[in-house]
Amino acid sequence: MKIATWNINSVRLRINNVVRFLEVEQPDVLCLQETKAQDHDFPITALHAAGYTHTIFSGEKSYNGVALISRVPLKNVQKNEFAGKQDKRHISAELPGGAVLHNFYVPAGGDIPDRNQNEKFGHKLDFVDGMRGWFGKHASKKAPMILVGDLNIAPLEHDVWSHKQLLDVVSHTPIEVEKLTSLQEHLGWVDASRHFVPHSEKLYSWWSYRNQDWKKSDRGRRLDHIWVTEPLQKGLSKSTILKEMRDWEQPSDHVPVVLEIAV
């Protein structure tokens, strides 16, 4: 099975890019974040026409929003809330074969990495804690699960262009990394992208719009992740980050992360 995750930064603006991606890459399931569309505005017709008839979504006006765009049947759809807000940051479903796929959009967290000065940072920390609490209550290490999404945290030294310069920049601060690592270790999640790329190698999935030439400056971060639980580890076969899509016309600032896996 081929699973992809992509922060699309408005699914309506970029629906043609989504369809082009589906045609070129042929994923079984594409997980989107930041769809920024209410459910009645979701551009479902183009996706059905492309063969992705099992498409589910959870959106709100202007902000957030997640979707599973699938050409295989999905069962037991869930939309959960974390950190005490009714925002649309999670959707999950069971894949053929029984593995459960969770798609998350973790809050970005604002600019100041201090929850006393910036409640958005507090919300982000609470959200990641909430994820850990949820999996502690509802899941086990033995369950075959795939967790994907824009986690808005780049945990490893070479997940950012400069470890030193980003230590106090939201997305790479020690407290965020600690919470994400705690979530990861709790159920023994395997980082599928890093499974195929040494930790010493730079690996990014996001480049800011605020650079004259994103490729030349290459100030990227790996904010988008695909994790699997241990029962699925032996099935991992290939993982890619489609960096070249950052050069597509009117691109998202994120590019897709893709995994091929036996489930």
Add this chain to the structure above:
DNA sequence: ATGGTTGGTTACCAA
């Protein structure tokens, strides 16, 4: 140290 760009909505907020 600062500002740089984009999207949704339509005054700025969020990323």
